[in-house]
Amino acid sequence: MNKIYLKDIAKSLQVSKTAVSLVLNNKGDEHKISQETQKRIIDFANKHNYKANHLARGLSRGKSETIGLIIPNIADIFYAKIASIVEKKAKLLGYNVVFSSSNESPENESEQIRSMLNRQVDGLIIASTQKNQEEINHLLEINFPFILIDRYYPNIDTNFVIVDNHDGVKSVTQHLINLGKERIGFISIKPELDAIKQRLYGYHDALKANDIPLSKNYIKELNIEHYQQEIKGAIIDLITASKPVDAIVFSTHYLTASGLRELKVLKIKVPDEVAIVSFDELGAFDLVDPAITSIIQPVHEIGNDAVDILIDDIEKIGSVKEKKKIVKTGLMIRKSCGTK
């Protein structure tokens, strides 16, 4: 059973390639191919299991029916979940997805965007390093369909689906305050990403709303490259301050994991001595000792909305109205934040 091509069908059935192509693309009626001929073509194609070569179709139509997904790291469970949702939804709409991990390098990201363009993807979903202003502007200039997720460029007018980081942190901080915590620390990476900045502001604003003065000593900003080394010092600082903290907000899941490791080493009891909460979570945060109160990212919404918006753009349908979305986080209250 050798591979069969359009022209083979045409030859075997003594019709033109045009007829075959039209019929198999559901344009038979529109182009007045007789029912009989249509049936012959369809039956023959099915019988021989004909499938169009996508490269050829893509070249001809100028569409590859593929979308590119560029994220910092597919091995990060957060992006892996999004990838899973994006793929499912995209397949439903007839698209495949190619992915690549930028590893937070703007150069990689830039090169990956270019590479995907060469490969003629029809659109891009990007969780950017946020250091590629130019590249993003270039996409805009050439009018290429794309959407930013998770991270966006506040001063570039693009489509995006991001999370309400500010509100997420603000409400978890408020939750801590409601539980009677007064000296709340904040451990983060250096706020190069707007998302991280917003988390800090959420923390700020929660304190402000409760007339708690902001103490610089309570805010630790680590280098993303060395946070594992730096976090120990940060935690010691917080708990040996003249007025030690009674709670810590970690601004990412990996900081929480690292921080918790240190807290265990230092034999500090969570939540009795210090309560902790985490932005986002890892697979077993409910099993950790104690189970970690976490801000939950709405991965389904991010993934599904991103695909909807992107494909609406690609196909110029125009049925999706809102193309800049800020979605709300959830809150999973567990033991690590303590109780009243």
Add this chain to the structure above:
Amino acid sequence: MNKIYLKDIAKSLQVSKTAVSLVLNNKGDEHKISQETQKRIIDFANKHNYKANHLARGLSRGKSETIGLIIPNIADIFYAKIASIVEKKAKLLGYNVVFSSSNESPENESEQIRSMLNRQVDGLIIASTQKNQEEINHLLEINFPFILIDRYYPNIDTNFVIVDNHDGVKSVTQHLINLGKERIGFISIKPELDAIKQRLYGYHDALKANDIPLSKNYIKELNIEHYQQEIKGAIIDLITASKPVDAIVFSTHYLTASGLRELKVLKIKVPDEVAIVSFDELGAFDLVDPAITSIIQPVHEIGNDAVDILIDDIEKIGSVKEKKKIVKTGLMIRKSCGTK
């Protein structure tokens, strides 16, 4: 700055498309294009940022420089890690990767394989449902380059990179025995996958090697669809047996997570009342209470070897000799298995 094509370069420089194509594909010398002309072409291409259209190139060369990755679930941290490694390595060798999740459905898998073939991927990496004998045989028949990872078909002659499941479980079970455990339970999903079967046999063999009689009551096999409901009963059975178990081996990371949840609910002390060990781990298994002793999967080896073998096949290089690999697991000893 409009998009530039091969023919534009040819026209601007008053040379043939052939010359341009040859030069830009590093075949200038071989085809005796003068150094001067080569330089003009290369300079012009760089200046105008020319990049070949991959669809056209692919159609023409019959190669897409893309590989397909089909896995059960990209949101599972184990496969996400593999995907990350595969992508990195593939990019290094000039390939992009398209992925799709089969969700353990043979029908999905089958359809995805077909779809990837239509899309002219150059090769496939598949972590199969192991229920697609026919599809795999079909790939073999049409001589299509592919490699199985994680799961393979014992009676089909294919390339693969799998893990030594038997040895992994055998040695962790031996470890438990060395610590003095005598009544070791085994909680698994129903062994439809060969990998799972091998884990069971590893358990068998460790007991046998130590002259510990095998007790059917100590082995629980759950349905993958309802393991979350069934695991409670399984655990209760094990700990209320006439001779209750003093240790449990969980055959997958999600079973461990679920099991641990139940053990907490039942207020059973780990490792004092019952020691536990896990095949593979989740992101925070070192932070769980108690930290979980886990068999570590060699994801780097799986990913890298799979790509090496596949691309050696695709490009018919023949430098990779071993194309059926069984790689060893590691063992991370933590608290949950107790001490002597």
Add this chain to the structure above:
DNA sequence: TCGCTTGACTAAAGCGATTTAGTTTTTAAA
């Protein structure tokens, strides 16, 4: 009977590369 639709098709150009099989000019050897 003429011209106009309509139905049922098809030829051929085009998508943007790659590559085979030449062609022409120059150089070098006999």
Add this chain to the structure above:
DNA sequence: TTTAAAAACTAAATCGCTTTAGTCAAGCGA
């Protein structure tokens, strides 16, 4: 001076499909 070989190119076919702009015959009203 002839001729073979080497150097420096190029025309055109090809990859497999889509789509535009027809063609041709039959049917129909005036």
